[in-house]
Structure formats: C-alpha cells, structure tokens
Amino acid sequence: MAEADDSIARALSPFLRIHKDGRVERLMGTDRVPPSMDPASPVLSKDVVVSPEPAISVRLYLPNSPSPSSPKLPVLVYFHGGGFVIETTESPTYHNYLSALAAEARVVVVSVEYRRAPEHPLPAAYDDSWAAIKWVGAHSSGQGHEGWLNDHADLTRVYFGGDSAGANIAHHMGLRFGEIESSNGTGIGIDLAGLILVHPYFWGDDPLPEEATEPERRALLEGLWRLANPTATGCDDPHINPAKDPGLLKMGCSRVLVCVAEEDPGRQRGWHYKEVMEKCGWKGEVEVTEAKGEGHVFHLMNPASENSVAMMKRLVKFMNNQ
Structure with a gap:
C-alpha cells in the first residue's frame, strides 16, 4: 500500500x-460519548438512523419517567455547531448540554447528525437537516418508526434550534418549512412554534458598524464559509448573509429568539438579523438577548457559569412560551 x-x-x-x-x-x-439508557438518569438518550444513504442519524433525548398517559412534550430539533466542518451529535460537549436542556425544559430533543464539509459541501447539511425534520413529522399520526416520538412528542409544539453553524441551519430550515407550508396544504406533520438561534454564523462581505475589521479574524470566518460552500460567490450569499435573501417573508414561524455574546465576532450579525427580519415585512417577533463579557459558544465551554445558567433559563422560558 x-x-x-x-x-x-x-x-x-x-x-x-x-x-x-x-x-x-x-x-x-x-471526542465522542455514547448515549445513556441509565434508568437513574434524569434524561434517557439513544441514537436512531434516519437514512442509511445518505447517512443521517439523530440522537434523541427524553426526560425520564414519562408514561404514555402523561401530557406530550414539546420538541426541539437541534443542529450542532462547528462551522459546518467539525463536531457531531456524539460530542460530549453537545451530549451533556442537550441532556441538561431536555431535563430543564422538559422537552424531547432531536439532535441531528448531518454530513459535514469539506467531504460533503453545502447544501448537504441543509438537505440532511430537512430530511431529519420530515422524519420527525412522519410521527404525527402516532404511527412512526420511533416509539419515543409516537408516545411523548407533541408535534404541534416544535422548535428548530442550534448554535453557530447550527443556528444558520435552523434559520434556513425555518424558511424551508414556511415555503413548504405555504405551497403544500398538507404540510409535513408538525407545527413550528419558533426558532432558537444561538450565536448564529451569519456574515457578509462588508463589515457592519462596530464589527471586527481585523483581516485575520475576518479571513477565518470567510475561509470556513468558502470551505463549507465552495460554489458560493462570497459572504453575501443569502445562505450566510440573511440581509441578501429576498425570501425572508417565507419564515415559517412567528417567534425567534437570538442569543448573542458581547465578545463574539458575530455579535453584530445577531442584532442585524433582528433589524433585517423586522424590515422585510415578516409579521413575527425577534427577541435578542446578550451575554455581557462572553465569547462565542461560551455556554458550551462553561455550562455552569452564571451567564450560561441565565441563558439556559431563557431558552426554557422561550420553549414554554413565557
């Protein structure tokens, strides 16, 4: 050889x-960790294959001790971050955080394992994520392949969420959902209650006011995008710059929560997203919450910090419609 x-x-x-x-x-x-079916754990988890080809799977999280007669739980379809190129649903960082979020919010979490660039450039991650959403919707009659969803998931209260590149995916899944709902009277079996965009990976060719202008920092973010989507014309592609997307009116929900961090290079893009959505004619509401003195995905690096705990409480309130 x-x-x-x-x-x-x-x-x-x-x-x-x-x-x-x-x-x-x-x-x-x-790094990878297995799911847990420990009966003493507050949250159970398991991996389920959605599609063997292309290879799409999900890691499901279920708060422990629900019975089939218990009220069904809201669903969070979650897309992990990593610039479209690193991380997985099996990462201990995501596994631990989503386990804690499922327990705190009392939601069923569907964490999506999508194909990554550069081996599988975009739109592979978008297409895989949409396939996982449709798979969730296939359980709306209670006759799907996955018992946890049949028995415990309230598909009239579904949220799409993610951090960084995963937040980018969640945004585009919201748009795709809205387009399908408006053109297809039967829909896909779920109701989209809202989006959760944590430190979203949005960018643009020209810096926003107060945005980082250092060539090295901008080159890293732009290089990641070109690696993930080599056919894109640049960072004003609508997939990375919502301000350049003429289809924002298609957004398929009326509530969006955006979390930004003061020291995150993408902070201004989160605030700008609120302005863009409000000016495009969409009738929904975007709320932005900012963590002072924190950097990108700080809540994953230090989930026990005061700001991380506060952010989780805000996510819980949002998914409980408070």
Whole structure:
C-alpha cells in the first residue's frame, strides 16, 4: 500500500487540515460519548438512523419517567455547531448540554447528525437537516418508526434550534418549512412554534458598524464559509448573509429568539438579523438577548457559569412560551 502523503494542502486552524492525499484531519470536536439508557438518569438518550444513504442519524433525548398517559412534550430539533466542518451529535460537549436542556425544559430533543464539509459541501447539511425534520413529522399520526416520538412528542409544539453553524441551519430550515407550508396544504406533520438561534454564523462581505475589521479574524470566518460552500460567490450569499435573501417573508414561524455574546465576532450579525427580519415585512417577533463579557459558544465551554445558567433559563422560558 502506498504511503499516505502527509504534506498539507490547506490548513484552517484551529479546526482542521486537509492533506494533499485528500485526507481530512479534524483538530477539534472529535471526542465522542455514547448515549445513556441509565434508568437513574434524569434524561434517557439513544441514537436512531434516519437514512442509511445518505447517512443521517439523530440522537434523541427524553426526560425520564414519562408514561404514555402523561401530557406530550414539546420538541426541539437541534443542529450542532462547528462551522459546518467539525463536531457531531456524539460530542460530549453537545451530549451533556442537550441532556441538561431536555431535563430543564422538559422537552424531547432531536439532535441531528448531518454530513459535514469539506467531504460533503453545502447544501448537504441543509438537505440532511430537512430530511431529519420530515422524519420527525412522519410521527404525527402516532404511527412512526420511533416509539419515543409516537408516545411523548407533541408535534404541534416544535422548535428548530442550534448554535453557530447550527443556528444558520435552523434559520434556513425555518424558511424551508414556511415555503413548504405555504405551497403544500398538507404540510409535513408538525407545527413550528419558533426558532432558537444561538450565536448564529451569519456574515457578509462588508463589515457592519462596530464589527471586527481585523483581516485575520475576518479571513477565518470567510475561509470556513468558502470551505463549507465552495460554489458560493462570497459572504453575501443569502445562505450566510440573511440581509441578501429576498425570501425572508417565507419564515415559517412567528417567534425567534437570538442569543448573542458581547465578545463574539458575530455579535453584530445577531442584532442585524433582528433589524433585517423586522424590515422585510415578516409579521413575527425577534427577541435578542446578550451575554455581557462572553465569547462565542461560551455556554458550551462553561455550562455552569452564571451567564450560561441565565441563558439556559431563557431558552426554557422561550420553549414554554413565557
């Protein structure tokens, strides 16, 4: 067997390296933990295959001890972050956070394992995420393949959420849902109650007021986007810059919660998203909540901090319609 060529074709620190032989070496987000069916745990979890080809799966989280006669629970379809290139549903970071969120909010969480770039550039992540949403909707009659959803999921109260690139996905799933609902009287079996966009990965070719202008910082965010979507014309592509999207009126819900962090390079994009949605003619409401003194996805890095606890409480209130 020929020896692998270990010379580097492209490096995108601190995320990954692409070798000249085509091998992708991910430098972070590679740790994995199994799901838990521990009967003493406050939340049960398991992995379920949605599609063998393309390979799409979900990790489900169910607050422990519900009975079939208990009131059904809201559903959060969650898309993990990682710039479209790293992390998985099996990451201990996401597993622990979503377990805690499921317990605190008393929701069923469907964490989506979508294909990642650069091996599978966009729109693979969008298409996989939509396939997972349709799979959830297939349980609306209570006759789907997954018992947890049949017995415990209230599909009239479904939320799409995610952080960073996952928040980008959640936004576009909301648009796709709205387009389908408006053109298809039967829908896909769910009602979309709202979106949760945590530190969303939005960008643009031109800096916003107060946005970072340092070439190195902007180059990293732009490089990630070009790696994820090599056919895009740039960072004014509507998939990364909602302000350039003429289809925002299609948004399929009336409530959006955006979480931003004061020290996050994408902070201004979160606030700008609120302005764009309000000016486009969409009739819904966008609420923005900001964590002072914090950086990108701080809640995943330090979930026990005061600001992280406060943010989780805000997510819980949003999903309980408070």
